[in-house]
Amino acid sequence: MRDLSGQNHYLSAVRATPFYEKQKAVDLVNTWHRWQGYTVPDVLDNVTVEYFAIRNSASVFDITPMSKYRIKGPDALAFMNRLLPRDMTKLRVGRVGYTVWCDDEGMVIDDGTVFRVAEDEYWLCAQERQLEVLKRNAIGFQIEYAEITDEVAALSFQGPVTCKILKNAGFAGIETMKMFDLRFFDFPDGEIMISRSGYTGDLGYEVWVQNDQAEAIWDTLFEAGKHYDIRAIGGDALEIARVEAGLIAAHVEFSPANETVRPGHAKSPYELGLGWLVKLDKGVVFNGRRALMKEKKNGSRHRFVKLDVEGNKTACNAYLFDKKHGKQIGHVSSTAWAPTAKKNIALGFVDMPHGEIGTEVWAEIYYMKELKWNTRWAKCTVMKDAAWNPPRKTLTPPADF
Amino acid sequence: MTDMSNTTYDSIIIGGGHNGLVCAAYLAKAGKRVLVLEARGEIGGAANTMTFCDGRKVSPCAHYLNQLNSTVRRDLNLTSHGLKMAGSDISTIALNPEGDHLFLNDQGASGAGISANDAANYGRFMKLMQQYSTMLGFLVDLPPIDIFNPDWDDKVAALKLGWNVRFGLGAEKMSEFLRMVGMNIYDVLDDEFDNPTLKGALAFDAVLGTHTGPRSPGSVLTFLYRMVAGTDGAVELPEGGMGAVTSAMAKAAAGFGATIKTGARVASVIVENCVATGVVLDNGATYSATHIISNADPKTTVMDIVGPRHFEADFVKRVDNIRMRGNAAKLHIALKSLPRFTNLSAEQLRSRLLIAPTHDDVERAFNHAKYGEASANPMMEISIPSIDDETLCDEGHVLSAIVQYAPYTLKGGWTEAAKDNFRDACIDRIARYAPDIRDHIEAAELVTPADLEQRYGMRGGNWHHGELTLDQMLMLRPAPEASRYALPLDGLYLCGAGAHPGGGVMGAAGKNAAKTILSEGRS
Numbered sequence: 001m002r003d004l005s006g007q008n009h010y011l012s013a014v015r016a017t018p019f020y021e022k023q024k025a026v027d028l029v030n031t032w033h034r035w036q037g038y039t040v041p042d043v044l045d046n047v048t049v050e051y052f053a054i055r056n057s058a059s060v061f062d063i064t065p066m067s068k069y070r071i072k073g074p075d076a077l078a079f080m081n082r083l084l085p086r087d088m089t090k091l092r093v094g095r096v097g098y099t100v101w102c103d104d105e106g107m108v109i110d111d112g113t114v115f116r117v118a119e120d121e122y123w124l125c126a127q128e129r130q131l132e133v134l135k136r137n138a139i140g141f142q143i144e145y146a147e148i149t150d151e152v153a154a155l156s157f158q159g160p161v162t163c164k165i166l167k168n169a170g171f172a173g174i175e176t177m178k179m180f181d182l183r184f185f186d187f188p189d190g191e192i193m194i195s196r197s198g199y200t201g202d203l204g205y206e207v208w209v210q211n212d213q214a215e216a217i218w219d220t221l222f223e224a225g226k227h228y229d230i231r232a233i234g235g236d237a238l239e240i241a242r243v244e245a246g247l248i249a250a251h252v253e254f255s256p257a258n259e260t261v262r263p264g265h266a267k268s269p270y271e272l273g274l275g276w277l278v279k280l281d282k283g284v285v286f287n288g289r290r291a292l293m294k295e296k297k298n299g300s301r302h303r304f305v306k307l308d309v310e311g312n313k314t315a316c317n318a319y320l321f322d323k324k325h326g327k328q329i330g331h332v333s334s335t336a337w338a339p340t341a342k343k344n345i346a347l348g349f350v351d352m353p354h355g356e357i358g359t360e361v362w363a364e365i366y367y368m369k370e371l372k373w374n375t376r377w378a379k380c381t382v383m384k385d386a387a388w389n390p391p392r393k394t395l396t397p398p399a400d401f
Numbered sequence: 402m403t404d405m406s407n408t409t410y411d412s413i414i415i416g417g418g419h420n421g422l423v424c425a426a427y428l429a430k431a432g433k434r435v436l437v438l439e440a441r442g443e444i445g446g447a448a449n450t451m452t453f454c455d456g457r458k459v460s461p462c463a464h465y466l467n468q469l470n471s472t473v474r475r476d477l478n479l480t481s482h483g484l485k486m487a488g489s490d491i492s493t494i495a496l497n498p499e500g501d502h503l504f505l506n507d508q509g510a511s512g513a514g515i516s517a518n519d520a521a522n523y524g525r526f527m528k529l530m531q532q533y534s535t536m537l538g539f540l541v542d543l544p545p546i547d548i549f550n551p552d553w554d555d556k557v558a559a560l561k562l563g564w565n566v567r568f569g570l571g572a573e574k575m576s577e578f579l580r581m582v583g584m585n586i587y588d589v590l591d592d593e594f595d596n597p598t599l600k601g602a603l604a605f606d607a608v609l610g611t612h613t614g615p616r617s618p619g620s621v622l623t624f625l626y627r628m629v630a631g632t633d634g635a636v637e638l639p640e641g642g643m644g645a646v647t648s649a650m651a652k653a654a655a656g657f658g659a660t661i662k663t664g665a666r667v668a669s670v671i672v673e674n675c676v677a678t679g680v681v682l683d684n685g686a687t688y689s690a691t692h693i694i695s696n697a698d699p700k701t702t703v704m705d706i707v708g709p710r711h712f713e714a715d716f717v718k719r720v721d722n723i724r725m726r727g728n729a730a731k732l733h734i735a736l737k738s739l740p741r742f743t744n745l746s747a748e749q750l751r752s753r754l755l756i757a758p759t760h761d762d763v764e765r766a767f768n769h770a771k772y773g774e775a776s777a778n779p780m781m782e783i784s785i786p787s788i789d790d791e792t793l794c795d796e797g798h799v800l801s802a803i804v805q806y807a808p809y810t811l812k813g814g815w816t817e818a819a820k821d822n823f824r825d826a827c828i829d830r831i832a833r834y835a836p837d838i839r840d841h842i843e844a845a846e847l848v849t850p851a852d853l854e855q856r857y858g859m860r861g862g863n864w865h866h867g868e869l870t871l872d873q874m875l876m877l878r879p880a881p882e883a884s885r886y887a888l889p890l891d892g893l894y895l896c897g898a899g900a901h902p903g904g905g906v907m908g909a910a911g912k913n914a915a916k917t918i919l920s921e922g923r924s
């Protein structure tokens with residue numbers, strides 16, 4: 001990329017991450033998109049090959065544009081406990097937690113991961129920008145918060161052989177890390193953080209470094225993984241893995257409450273299938289508590305469903321019905337042909353009380369063939385688990401190869 | 402402190418301002434065990450009487466009683482508890498430096514070269530305003546309508562409002578009302594009148610106690626607000642100063658069985674498992690109750706006494722954003738004897754004296770305040786209560802004046818020098834109308850909004866505990882989630898001026914809060 005430093009920033013409407021040159025060097029197709037102001041690849045080579053790197057070997061995905069915040073101070077725990085519906089007293093130093101956070105109405109603003117890096121310090125990693133949310137939440141707490149999105153470069157390193165590669169790269173003891181552990185490791189020019197976490201429902205890690213260590217960590221991983229089919233991937237392959245793992249995305253499964261203007265268009269944690277994150281009885285006030293107590297008592301409007309869709313047509317944007325030609329009860333939000341599960345799957349929402357596990361709903365699927373639209377009715381079964389949820393996701397130590 | 406510690410009450414009221422006392426009286430009357438904890442050495446808050454110079458007494462904040470809720474007055478039987486008026490139906494004189502004053506009373510307007518047309522129009526205008534305020538008056542006695550979750554009472558209130566506006570007024574007046582209610586008083590006065598003194602006086606009444614000038618949006622509303630409560634805009638002077646009102650209220654509350662403690666500053670509210678269950682005093686004593694009711698302003702209550710972490714973040718942000726800029730100072734002068742006001746008899750000094758020469762002057766005085774300066778030519782509402790009320794001084798007199806504008810956040814701060822300067826500017830200003838006043842002065846004291854905050858705890862020195870503007874009224878007061886006296890923390894309530902219907906010695910907020918609490922679980 002051209003030199004965009006200093007006053008030259010205006011020469012481009014997107015920024016390059018510290019991994020830009022590394023990705024560009026292996027980019028065969030030049031298909032990029034804009035993600036929170038940065039440019040990132042959809043695909044670097046071939047979606048299928050990249051997807052199978054996630055499931056069968058090791059994939060490297062640049063997550064630098066993820067929104068990252070540091071929260072530090074004597075009130076850090078109290079602050080996080082009021083911000084998040086989880087019981088944060090349970091998240092020890094060295095642990096990571098998946099979480100959502102809500103507005104006062106109990107509607108989800110965003111989801112993400114929270115890292116307890118020290119007794120009085122957390123990192124929050126979110127899909128959307130959260131500075132304004134943190135600002136209003138900080139009123140009355142002795143904490144400092146800072147956006148570190150542009151200071152911390154990060155890679156998502158996912159796949160069955162990732163542990164082996166990290167071991168090869170010299171990160172001693174990596175195999176003892178449990179799911180959602182975080183640890184600091186020595187690295188040239190300063191410690192780096194590795195967490196056992198990800199967005200693929202598989203064995204995997206996220207590696208957090210300073211910008212000036214970015215190229216070095218990239219090279220370290222690729223050198224250590226050169227015999228293990230390590231591969232840089234774009235967002236399209238990750239999207240398949242996400243749907244397969246049944247994970248939600250902002251602006252796809254939910255409209256962030258703080259930017260949703262139409263009444264009733266935001267969703268609560270219960271409606272996103274994330275009721276397990278909400279600890280109503282944790283004994284302290286948290287955002288959305290009163291509304292969520294009410295919802296728990298009176299019932300939710302919608303249910304999040306993971307669907308096994310009959311046939312081979314993806315139920316893209318389909319409406320859901322209680323029976324074939326029946327009453328419309330919901331819609332599909334995400335779809336994929338799940339290559340590993342070998343299933344046609346979808347994520348979506350149905351009105352309560354529909355969508356109990358094991359029950360059927362119907363999708364009316366529109367698809368195009370040589371510029372002609374056709375429709376097909378497909379029976380969908382509500383699955384209990386995600387289409388992909390292998391034991392190796394949580395197995396410790398992970399298998400050696 | 403060993404006595405009573407750990408005693409359980411039904412209700413604890415933080416603050417013994419007049420609203421806290423009224424709330425206590427209603428709750429105690431209904432058989433609740435009530436404890437009032439007042440931080441200061443005496444009850445009354447901003448409705449009290451203080452001794453200021455050689456045993457002379459003055460009402461240090463509120464000095465005229467013109468908004469006292471008639472239901473409260475009746476229900477608490479304040480007269481039987483010793484409340485007497487030293488003066489009632491106090492008329493107004495808008496002063497003119499040349500002595501050509503304007504006299505305003507129930508008979509109408511005279512003097513100051515007022516035209517027959519203006520005089521007639523004044524009567525008609527005040528009657529119309531009175532009609533509007535009568536129409537809205539019932540709103541004062543109810544919790545604000547819950548528009549999100551209306552219950553039966555809310556629907557009845559909404560219907561009544563619609564009915565009153567449409568049929569109570571008639572089509573023509575309704576459209577006139579809808580035209581005027583959002584206007585500023587300056588434009589309305591220009592539409593209606595020519596006489597500059599009249600326009601000055603009415604403009605000043607509209608902005609008294611606010612952070613607005615006559616041209617600010619909503620100043621018609623604040624003008625109406627003054628009339629809505631109380632008895633048809635009649636102005637009274639309680640004997641013994643404003644403290645007599647609150648001492649009658651305290652007697653009523655105690656008579657019904659409420660316990661009132663002074664010198665008892667609540668340091669914090671005890672919150673257990675997301676429920677307010679008690680209070681801790683700054684001396685460490687604790688008290689528990691199922692209802693903790695705060696007479697302190699909403700910001701102080703949420704941010705300081707309870708603490709933001711016990712509330713959800715959007716609510717905290719809203720409370721943090723409540724505008725509460727105090728802009729009125731108080732001037733007290735101990736007088737050896739009555740000064741001579743140009744062209745006014747001693748008898749006429751019983752009136753409410755206004756220094757607000759023209760509506761432009763009022764607006765210009767406000768201009769300074771916008772930029773953190775005290776007005777170069779301040780506006781004043783002057784009372785010399787000792788003429789009517791002999792209990793205030795053994796000899797001599799006291800003068801009490803509300804002075805605008807004196808912004809809470811004065812550029813450079815309210816240093817002693819700044820206070821002295823402004824005090825002298827105020828006295829100079831009075832001397833334009835009473836040239837010999839300096840010969841009569843024994844002592845003078847200026848109380849700034851910063852002093853008001855420090856003495857009475859009202860943040861920003863704002864006497865309404867939150868500015869009265871359309872966006873901070875009715876169901877938006879103090880915030881939509883808390884407009885019905887219950888705060889979004891179980892067990893915690895507001896009962897002071899920061900809640901609907903707002904400030905002024907009115908008692909309506911305290912009464913409505915009590916009624917809301919008493920009706921809990923009933924609907």
Ligand SMILES: Cc1cc2nc3c(=O)[nH]c(=O)nc-3n(C[C@H](O)[C@H](O)[C@H](O)COP(=O)(O)OP(=O)(O)OC[C@H]3O[C@@H](n4cnc5c(N)ncnc54)[C@H](O)[C@@H]3O)c2cc1C
Pocket residue numbers: 415416417418419420421438439440441444445446447448461462463464465466467468665666667668696697698706729730731803853856857858859862863864865866896897898899903904905906907
């Ligand atoms: C200068 C001035 C002039 C005014 N003129 C008039 C007028 O002429 N006519 C009129 O009708 N109104 C007037 N007002 C307005 C009127 O005085 C107030 O709106 C009214 O008194 C407010 O009553 P309240 O009970 O709601 O609150 P307050 O009177 O403010 O009472 C609150 C009480 O709570 C106590 N408190 C606060 N924190 C704590 C704590 N932590 N622990 C224990 N106690 C606590 C305070 O000490 C105080 O006593 C004037 C006000 C001012 C300031």
